[in-house]
Amino acid sequence: MSEMLTQEGTQGIRCGYIAIIGRPNVGKSSLLNRILGQKISITSRRPQTTRHRILGIKTLAGIQAIYVDTPGFQDKERRLMNRYLNRAIDSTLEEVDLILFVIEAFQFTKDDEWILQRLRRCAVPIVLVLNKVDRIIDKKSLLPAIATLSKKREFAAIIPVSAWKGDNVAVLESKVAELLPEGPMAYPEDQVTDRSERFLAAELIREKLTRYLGQELPYALTVFVESLEEEKNLYRIAATIYVERPGQKAIVIGKKGEGLKRIGYEARLDMERMFGSKVYLELWVKVREGWSDNERLLHHLGYADT
Incomplete structure (x- = not known):
């Protein structure tokens, strides 16, 4: 029945x-x-x-x-x-x-x-x-x-x-x-993506890195959101940008830190539009040699489930 x-x-x-x-x-x-x-x-x-x-x-x-x-x-x-x-x-x-x-x-x-x-x-x-x-x-x-x-x-x-x-x-x-084949809907009608807010925040940061660093952008660069806490009308987000060499870290940070500030500012504005809330964003840059060819690190950074 x-x-x-x-x-x-x-x-x-x-x-x-x-x-x-x-x-x-x-x-x-x-x-x-x-x-x-x-x-x-x-x-x-x-x-x-x-x-x-x-x-x-x-x-x-x-x-x-x-x-x-x-x-x-x-x-x-x-x-x-x-x-x-x-x-x-x-x-x-x-x-x-x-x-x-x-x-x-x-x-x-x-x-x-x-x-x-x-x-x-x-x-x-x-x-x-x-x-x-x-x-x-x-x-x-x-x-x-x-x-x-x-x-x-x-x-x-x-x-x-x-x-x-x-x-x-x-x-x-x-x-x-x-x-498309006939069949029942797989997701609620108001759902737009399967990805978490952490994932979307990391991607927005990586987008700004890609756009603003241009040809200087190290290929082996990724972003990992360490924490995302939602308070009343505020998201507190802490994220780390991983590169493979110290010279790449300097490129991302920029002269007197201006590069990182610009990337953080633009990413934060996009996050506020996406989440419909104010965002407090903290960014760090760390060196992890060979992360893009290291299976353990790739798993940790979410690439095993791409």
């Missing part, structure tokens, strides 16, 4: 997991944020900004689309961390109902081809998303490009979008809803 009620209650409801994959810096996180209408995944122009799988959940009438933002594929896999990231992507592909393969319009590279070959064993529908079409002046030139790409494999659809401006994103969402 209860099974019958459950089936009747979910009839017509579509719910499923959608992996957003692609090479680094093609706009996967920007696309997720645009779909959700709010910032969940950090972004920057620097490749490999995203290092963790992040769920973005969008619930509408009768539809729950659970997007999984993934790190960019690491084709060199030189460090243990890179191998963890690729493992996270591969395990995601085994669990989803649909894949959005994001590339830059008119820039199907050898790295894109490498990813496409990796997708051959995937049995779920794949939608090819051509991002950054706002940069194309002659939109008619997209038609022959789409025709060429359609020969590479049988895609469920090829959809040009601009994650930055929002162009055609509604069309993409409509196609996603059409391809």
Whole structure:
């Protein structure tokens, strides 16, 4: 009897997991944020900004689309961390109902081809998303490009979008809803992500480091939130930025500490917008040699569960 009620209650409801994959810096996180209408995944122009799988959940009438933002594929896999990231992507592909393969319009590279070959064993529908079409002046030139790409494999659809401006994103969402399987919703209707406030705070700090340090940014840099305490109308957050060498520590801190102050200030403003509360943020910078190739430290810093 209860099974019958459950089936009747979910009839017509579509719910499923959608992996957003692609090479680094093609706009996967920007696309997720645009779909959700709010910032969940950090972004920057620097490749490999995203290092963790992040769920973005969008619930509408009768539809729950659970997007999984993934790190960019690491084709060199030189460090243990890179191998963890690729493992996270591969395990995601085994669990989803649909894949959005994001590339830059008119820039199907050898790295894109490498990813496409990796997708051959995937049995779920794949939608090819051509991002950054706002940069194309002659939109008619997209038609022959789409025709060429359609020969590479049988895609469920090829959809040009601009994650930055929002162009055609509604069309993409409509196609996603059409391809999702029927089934009960997996999360409460008001839930937007599966990640904790600690995780989101650490990511916002790392985003500011990525954006403001630019080319000076040490690749082997991460952020760990030591404590997060919520009081009335106030979050007290203490976080440590880990680098691998003393020289990198000096780069992060900056002259007379101005770099660290700016990063902390900008991160705090974003946290206050995200949490809807005042934030008191303390930041430290510590050296941990070889952390990105140390299994014990990677587990401690959360990379084993990316």
